[in-house]
Amino acid sequence: MPGANLPDMTDPADSFRPEANDRPTRIRVDLDAIGHNFRALQAHAGAPVMGIVKANAYGHGLVPVALYLQAQGIGQLGVALVEEGLALRRAGVTVPVLVMGGIHAPQVSQFLACDLEVTVSSIAKLRQVEQAAESLGRKAVIHLKVDTGMERIGVHSENAGAFIDAAVSSRWCAVKGIYSHLACSDDPASPMTHEQLQRFLHACSYFDRIGAPMPVRHLANSGGVLHFPEVCLDMVRPGIALYGVMPDPASRPTVALKPALSLVSKVVYFKVVKAGRTVSYGATWTASEDTRVITVPIGYGDGYPRSLSSRGEVLVRGERHPIVGRVCMDQFMVDLGPAGTAYNEDEVVLIGRQGDDAITCEAVASTAGTIPYEILTGLNARIPREYVGGASIPRSAT
Template identity: 55%
Template sequence: MTDTPGSVDSDEEELRPTRVEVDLDVLTANLRSIRDHVGQARVMAILKANAYGHGLVPVACHMVRQGVDSIGLALLEEAVLLRRAGVEVPILVFGGITVKQMPQFLDHGLTLTAPSVEKLRFIDAAAAARGVQARVHLKVDTGMERIGIHYYSARQLLEASLTCRHVIVEGIYSHFANADSADLGHARLQLERFLEVLSFYDSRSLPMPVRHIANSAGILQMPESHLDMVRPGILLYGVYPSDECVRAVNVSPALTWKSRVAYFKVVQPGHPVSYGSTWQSDRPVRVITIPAGYGDGYFRSLSNRSEVIVRGRRFPVVGRVCMDQMMVCLEQGTAYNGDEVILLGQGDGDQGGISAADLATWAGTIPYEVLTSINTRVPRVYRGG
């Protein structure tokens, strides 16, 4: 596949041994599992942050072929890129709006988030000036304290929307702050607040916009939150939001991050490895160099903590991770230049794979950051689909 940004064909795969492989068939299976779980609810595929590191345009085109109802993104630039790639399904942009951005939102037929009365009126005026109808989703803050009108003031926004002549209110939404926790008390409170805001429409016998609040964690743990539409993000890519989440949907990781052995050496005792001399052995050991580093998104905080898979076995990363390279200690194990190395994903041996959760634990972060930090300089290769 070479007709989409960020992909390489089979003749180009070896230009750089460090690469990400994305299995489109696994994405299809994950989407099917989510659909089976949420029943009649629509599915908005969340593809922000380069489709969680999987490659925005190729994944979006694949999701469209699988019939997703809409796409959710964080930035105008992401949405424009998809429109220019021929993606025609509805695209909701979650982020804020500036004056200079408005023409592009309207010209590309994008759906805007209206988080306040002021922004809603701004959208209405801009659409009127261009002689078009703007499509919006109203954003209600039920306990995230990020963007959106507070639930206790939301009636002002809903009433204002009834007076806008160049705005079509297609949806209304909120976002969970703690739906990935074992304790769902706060999430249930947020849902209760959201439903109370929605009663505005029933009390006035008005058509109800599309209601959505369920993210990946809400999909898994709160079926009562599925409403009219759900927004799977990390779950779509086969990773669970947290260790506390119920595994109510069967999904598998679609991404494998690979490299190859670039150098083999025997390191003598008392000879430290890499910057800062943070690791050394007390006996001769075999050490290999891998051409991947924090410049690719393999965190420096993984130094002396993480593991990789070589020839079906797990081995530790030793010394500090460099910008473009890192070292792995084989002890007395064997590897040859060109051997495949799994940085993230399933190996061929019996010791299991390296999961995004593994890397997150070693780095002291979350799987979301692991996936979205894989740099765009790492080629993406697509399988299946």
């Protein structure tokens, strides 16, 4: 395979994880839920799906999720960084992978050596890719990035003609796709998505005007797939929805999705806190009566937000109980009340279902004053991940 002699890109955090990790805190990922979401989103969009697996597959695990989606027959994956693409190739992912972030000239040869598809966002970037491709003697597969309103990367749509001309006439680049990114599609009431679609289609029409083949047009992110069928075009790029999470409180559940991630831990300590005693750093919470308090071994050092201090909730024995005091780096405390019961090793659910109740990622984000994306991607490598379902995935990948 191209790129067999890649530089070592191992995440230093991986050294924390032994072969058998019995830490009581863990992330459980239901691969079959991801498979369900993939098929449901593809059917709803009526177009092929590019599975977005950047940022450690939104906290679900880059390599296991990518290998599973490959086994499910997905035709395209998307990442943000070349390092993520290299990790996929090293793990045996062979489907096309688009790197969507802005390119850095010294890295271009790594894209080409590993058959990674390149986002080209300007004529200057095109020239950088051409130079690297010529030096290696192999064509680069590129997607043209057009800016229709994000003002992030990409040629402004009204100026795309010269950019498209240069790309189409390139000897060393094959234009596979053209795309833009929607800024407000999470909100179905926003008029901006329609404006961006019109700008994008106008830029794409230049291919017809010069008699060039139309590349794959992709515009729809999760919100686009959920709310705006007209933006689905030739391919769609769901990210957070692929994992069963709504992108925004304004989003409508137009597709029946299944949350794939649960965050669980266990009780490691139980004590009675007397009335008038305080809990955790800063003494910000005081027991109003004698109450029973448990300690849970996860904290902001794992990516669990400190903003959930005295605000968040967990499930213990199927019942909701509040976090009390400040979330520490490695632990937090939960008030069971004066009559509550729990034992060491009892499961504590931070995200997910227990009994008849569930705590969603969306609810955690709302309580923490942030967005679900930040909750998921903030859960770091210190938390071991275990996978259920997905019988077709090589178990060595997990």
